[in-house]
Amino acid sequence: MTDTYENPYVVLGLTRTATLDEIKKAYFLQVRQHPPEREPDAFKRIRAAYDQLKTPEKRIEADMRVLEDLPPARAVRFPDLDLTIHAEDVLSLLKTNTDLTRTNFRDDFREVRL
Amino acid sequence: MSKKRKHRKPNQPLVPRALQSGAPPPPQPRPLTPDTLAQDGLRVFKAGRYAEAIGIWEKLDWPDRRVSLTAAIAEAHFRLAVGNGISADTLPHLEQATGLVPADPIYAYYLGLALHRQGKLVEALSAYQRAIANGLARPGSGVVIALAALELDPNTDLTTVPGVSPQDRQTLDPAICFLQGKPREEQSQSLLSGLAERLKLTQPSPARLVLDGLALLAEDKPEARQYLVGLDGKTWPRNVNAVRWYYIGVAAARQDDLVLALDAWKQARNLDPKLVGLRNLSILYARWSMSHSETGDWAGAARLALDGHKLMPSDSALGTLALNALDRAAREAVKAGDWAAAAKYWADAREVLSALSGGGTPRPILHNLALAYEASQLWEPAAQAWRAMLRTKPRKKTLDGFSDDHWTWVRQRVIECYKQAGRPDEAITIFKQALKANPDDADMQFDLVSALLSNGQEQAAYSELQRLLQKHPHHVEAMLMLVELQTRRGQWYAAEMTMRQAIEAEPDNDRVRRRMADVLKERAGNLMNSRNNAAARDLYEQALKYVPDDYNLVLDLARTEFNLRHVDKAREHIERALELGKDKSDAYEQAFICWVIERKFDEARAVQQRGEAGGKLTPDFYIHTGIECLMHAAPEPDLPELDFLFGVGRRAAKPARGRRAARSHELDALGRQLLDQAIALGPEVDVLRHIISEVGPDGAEVGLPYAQRLVKVAPEDAMAWMMLGVYLGAERQVKEGQEALRQAARLARKQGNHDLARDADGMRRAIADPFFSMSLRMAMNEYGYDFD
Numbered sequence A: 001m002t003d004t005y006e007n008p009y010v011v012l013g014l015t016r017t018a019t020l021d022e023i024k025k026a027y028f029l030q031v032r033q034h035p036p037e038r039e040p041d042a043f044k045r046i047r048a049a050y051d052q053l054k055t056p057e058k059r060i061e062a063d064m065r066v067l068e069d070l071p072p073a074r075a076v077r078f079p080d081l082d083l084t085i086h087a088e089d090v091l092s093l094l095k096t097n098t099d100l101t102r103t104n105f106r107d108d109f110r111e112v113r114l
Numbered sequence B: 001m002s003k004k005r006k007h008r009k010p011n012q013p014l015v016p017r018a019l020q021s022g023a024p025p026p027p028q029p030r031p032l033t034p035d036t037l038a039q040d041g042l043r044v045f046k047a048g049r050y051a052e053a054i055g056i057w058e059k060l061d062w063p064d065r066r067v068s069l070t071a072a073i074a075e076a077h078f079r080l081a082v083g084n085g086i087s088a089d090t091l092p093h094l095e096q097a098t099g100l101v102p103a104d105p106i107y108a109y110y111l112g113l114a115l116h117r118q119g120k121l122v123e124a125l126s127a128y129q130r131a132i133a134n135g136l137a138r139p140g141s142g143v144v145i146a147l148a149a150l151e152l153d154p155n156t157d158l159t160t161v162p163g164v165s166p167q168d169r170q171t172l173d174p175a176i177c178f179l180q181g182k183p184r185e186e187q188s189q190s191l192l193s194g195l196a197e198r199l200k201l202t203q204p205s206p207a208r209l210v211l212d213g214l215a216l217l218a219e220d221k222p223e224a225r226q227y228l229v230g231l232d233g234k235t236w237p238r239n240v241n242a243v244r245w246y247y248i249g250v251a252a253a254r255q256d257d258l259v260l261a262l263d264a265w266k267q268a269r270n271l272d273p274k275l276v277g278l279r280n281l282s283i284l285y286a287r288w289s290m291s292h293s294e295t296g297d298w299a300g301a302a303r304l305a306l307d308g309h310k311l312m313p314s315d316s317a318l319g320t321l322a323l324n325a326l327d328r329a330a331r332e333a334v335k336a337g338d339w340a341a342a343a344k345y346w347a348d349a350r351e352v353l354s355a356l357s358g359g360g361t362p363r364p365i366l367h368n369l370a371l372a373y374e375a376s377q378l379w380e381p382a383a384q385a386w387r388a389m390l391r392t393k394p395r396k397k398t399l400d401g402f403s404d405d406h407w408t409w410v411r412q413r414v415i416e417c418y419k420q421a422g423r424p425d426e427a428i429t430i431f432k433q434a435l436k437a438n439p440d441d442a443d444m445q446f447d448l449v450s451a452l453l454s455n456g457q458e459q460a461a462y463s464e465l466q467r468l469l470q471k472h473p474h475h476v477e478a479m480l481m482l483v484e485l486q487t488r489r490g491q492w493y494a495a496e497m498t499m500r501q502a503i504e505a506e507p508d509n510d511r512v513r514r515r516m517a518d519v520l521k522e523r524a525g526n527l528m529n530s531r532n533n534a535a536a537r538d539l540y541e542q543a544l545k546y547v548p549d550d551y552n553l554v555l556d557l558a559r560t561e562f563n564l565r566h567v568d569k570a571r572e573h574i575e576r577a578l579e580l581g582k583d584k585s586d587a588y589e590q591a592f593i594c595w596v597i598e599r600k601f602d603e604a605r606a607v608q609q610r611g612e613a614g615g616k617l618t619p620d621f622y623i624h625t626g627i628e629c630l631m632h633a634a635p636e637p638d639l640p641e642l643d644f645l646f647g648v649g650r651r652a653a654k655p656a657r658g659r660r661a662a663r664s665h666e667l668d669a670l671g672r673q674l675l676d677q678a679i680a681l682g683p684e685v686d687v688l689r690h691i692i693s694e695v696g697p698d699g700a701e702v703g704l705p706y707a708q709r710l711v712k713v714a715p716e717d718a719m720a721w722m723m724l725g726v727y728l729g730a731e732r733q734v735k736e737g738q739e740a741l742r743q744a745a746r747l748a749r750k751q752g753n754h755d756l757a758r759d760a761d762g763m764r765r766a767i768a769d770p771f772f773s774m775s776l777r778m779a780m781n782e783y784g785y786d787f788d
Helices: A020-033 A040-053 A056-065 A087-097 B034-046 B050-058 B063-082 B090-100 B105-117 B121-133 B141-152 B166-179 B189-198 B206-218 B223-230 B238-254 B258-271 B276-294 B298-311 B316-335 B339-355 B363-375 B379-390 B404-420 B426-437 B442-454 B458-471 B476-488 B492-505 B510-529 B533-546 B551-563 B567-580 B585-597 B601-613 B619-632 B640-646 B648-653 B665-681 B684-695 B700-713 B718-730 B734-750 B754-766 B772-783
Strands: none
Touching: A020 A040, A020 B684, A040 A056, A056 B404, A087 B141, A087 B166, A087 B206, A087 B238, A087 B276, B034 B050, B034 B063, B050 B063, B063 B090, B063 B105, B090 B105, B105 B121, B105 B141, B121 B141, B141 B166, B206 B223, B206 B238, B223 B238, B238 B258, B238 B276, B258 B276, B276 B298, B276 B316, B298 B316, B298 B339, B316 B339, B316 B363, B339 B363, B363 B379, B363 B404, B379 B404, B379 B426, B404 B426, B404 B442, B426 B442, B442 B458, B442 B476, B458 B476, B476 B492, B476 B510, B492 B510, B510 B533, B510 B551, B533 B551, B551 B567, B551 B585, B567 B585, B567 B601, B585 B601, B585 B619, B601 B619, B601 B665, B619 B665, B619 B684, B619 B700, B665 B684, B684 B700, B684 B718, B700 B718, B718 B734, B718 B754, B734 B754
16 A cells, blocks of 8 residues: 555545446546546546456455545534532532441440340 | 271270370260350350351241340341441341341431432432331431432422421521522522531531532632632542532633643542533533634544543543544544554544444444554554454344455455564464364354465365364355365366355355356356357356346357357347346347357347437447457458367357358448447547557557547547557557657657656567567556556
C-alpha cells in the first residue's frame, strides 16, 4: 500500500454497491472528462482506479483495501451542564451521622443466659 | 465386619504404666446431657465463635428451655451479621435472627438498616415498620426511617410514616425543601444551617461544613466556591469529601470556570464514582470535543472525547462520540499519509468499542486498523488485527456484502502479514495451537488449511482438509476448498464426487450449486476439446440442473449441438438462452457469435435486430461482435495432425463446416459494419480506444485501421501512437511503425509521461527485429498498453 490513499470508488464517483457495468460506464465517463492527452495524471488515477475494480477478483482485493465505514451511529445529544443541588447528595450528607454510617454495633449486643 | 484384633507391642507392659505407678485415673468423660451441650455452646459463643455455637445449639433437643435457646441462636446470628460491620453477607443472618425472634424490634431494625444500605428501600421500610410495631424506641431511628421514605419518594408525606416523630420531621424540613424541588430561594442558608443544628451537628463536622457550603450555593452566593475550596477534607469520610469536590465544580461552572470545574469533578469522581452529578464530566468533555470537531480539528476532538471516555467508560453517548471522533481523526491522518497515527486512533477506537455495550460489530474498525498497520509496515500487529477480524465472522451468512471470498482474503492476510514479519510459520503455529485448545472448532481447522496452503504445504493442507471433513462432513467451505485442490490436480471425477456431497449438505446454497455447475462445465469443456461432444452435452445438461437460469450454459449446450450437426436443437437452445437473458446485452452478443461461428449470418442479424428492437443492446455489443466477426474472418490453420492424435473414431464429431482457407469477405464486411455502428454511437475517441484494447496485441490486421483513425482524431494521444507503431511493426511496415513510435515518445515526454516515452523508444528498436511479430504477444502482455 502506498502512502497516498485513494479509494477507487471515490475516484470513479461510484458507491461500493456499483455493478461491473456501472463501473465500466463510470470509467469511460471519467476518461471523457479527463482525456489522457490533456490530463495524463488524472487519467493515470482513473485508470488505476478502474484497474482495481474491473474484474470480480480484483474487486475483492480493492474492496478489502478500501477503508470500511463504521455503521451509522445514533445521533448523540448532550444536555446542558447540571448545576443544581442534588437531593441524593443532601441525603448522603444527612446519613453521615446516623445508624446508616455506623460501623460498630456492639452496644446492641445482648447477654445470653441458658 | 470383623473386629480388628489389638496387638500388644513386644515391650508393652500388660498393665499401663500410670496404673503401675499409682497415679490417679483419668477423668471420666462428661455425660452428654442437653445442659452440658448448651453450656458447651455458650462457651464457644463467648469466645466469639458464633457459627460454632449455632451448630451446637441447633442440634439440641431441649423442650424445657426452647425459648431461651431460640433467643441464644438468634443473638448468635445477629452477632455474626453485624460483628464486622454491615455487608452483603449480613442479610441472611439478620433474616435468621428476625425469623427466630420475630417480636424483637432491634433485629428487625438492623435488618432494615442492612436492606437500606443495599438500596432495597421498600424491603427496608417494611423491616423498619416491623421494628416500630414491636416497640422500637431508639434515638435517631425516626430520621433513618424518614430518610428511607424520602429516598424512595421525595414527595412522601412524613406524617404518614410510622416511627417518624414531629421532631424528626422538623429536623428534616430543610432537606425536604431540596427533595421536593421547592424554589431555590427557599433552600436558603438559614434552612440548611438550621438542619445542621437540628441534626446535632454542633461541632464543625464535615457534613455540617459541606451543608453550610451547599446553603451558600443554594442562594447563589459567589463566596460558595471559595468557602468549599477552603475546607480541608483530607481526613473526612470519602463520600462527604466527594460531595464537597463535586459542588466546588458546580460553583466554578456557575462562574464559567470550566477548567476548575473539570478538575473538581475529576477529584469527586476519584472519591466516589457513584455521585449522581458526574454526568457533567461527560457533558463537559463532549462539549469541548464537539467544539473541536466543528472546526474540523478531528485530532483535538478525538483526544478530548477519548479522555472523557476513559473517565466515564460507562457513558454510552460519550463512547459513541469518541468512537466517531477517533474514526474521523484516523481518516484525516490517512489523508495526510500518516498511517501510523491512523493506526493509533483506530487502536483507541477498538478499546472504546469494547467498553460500549451494544456498540455494534468491531469488524470495520479492525479492518481499518489492520490496513493502517500494514501501511505502516507493522506486520505483526497487522496480522493480529486481521486475526481479531476473523473472529468477528458471523456463524450465519449476513447481507452486509461480506462474502466468503472476503473472509478468505482476510485469512490470507493473516498468513501474509506473518510472512512479512519474518515469521512465515507463525500463522500455522497459531492456528495449530488454537486447534489443540479447541479440537472441534471447524473454522479454526479451516484457517489452518488456508495457512498451510499459503505456505506452499499443499499435501499437508490436503490431509488436514480430509481430517476436517471426517469430523465435520457437512463443512461446505472445506468441501469447496477440497474441490479446488482436486481440480488443480486434474482429479475431475473426485472433484465432482466432492461437489455431490456438498450439494447433499446444502442443496439450496447458490454458491455450491454454481461451483457444481462450474466443475461439470470444466469437464464438459475438456470433452469438447477432445471432440467428445455427446459426453460434453450430457455434462452441460447436468450442469444446467444446478443453474437453470444460466444463459451462457445454455449457449454452451447449443455449441455442442452445432458440433453434433443438430442445428434445430442448437436453435432451440439459443432461443431459450435469449429468453433467459432477454434483458442482457451479453446474451444477445453470445447468441449472435454462436450463429456467426456457424456462418448463419441471417440468424445472427435476426438476433441483433431483436436486441435492438427491445432496446437491450449496449455499445459493447457492437464492439465485441464486430471484433469477433473480424477475428473469425481470418483463414483457419490446417492442422491434420490433430485428427491423427484424436483418433479416427472421433472424426464424426468434427464440426459440420469445412476449413476456411481464405479470409471471409462477408465476415469482414459484417465486422466492419458493426464496428462502424459502435463508433457512430460514440464518442468516437472512446470507442476507438475500446476497440484497440479489445483487439489486443495479436490483432494487428484488425486493429490497424482503427489505430490509424484514432491518431487522426486524437493526435495528442501518445498511447494511440504507441499502439499504431506496434501494429505497423507487426504488419512489417517497420519504417512507418518507427515513425509512429517516435511520435509516441515525443508526445509522452512532452506530457511528462517518461515511462511511456522510454517504452516507446524500446519498442521502436524492437520492431526492427525480424522476429518481432512472433514475440509480439509476449511483449504486449509485458507492457500491457490497453485502454480499458
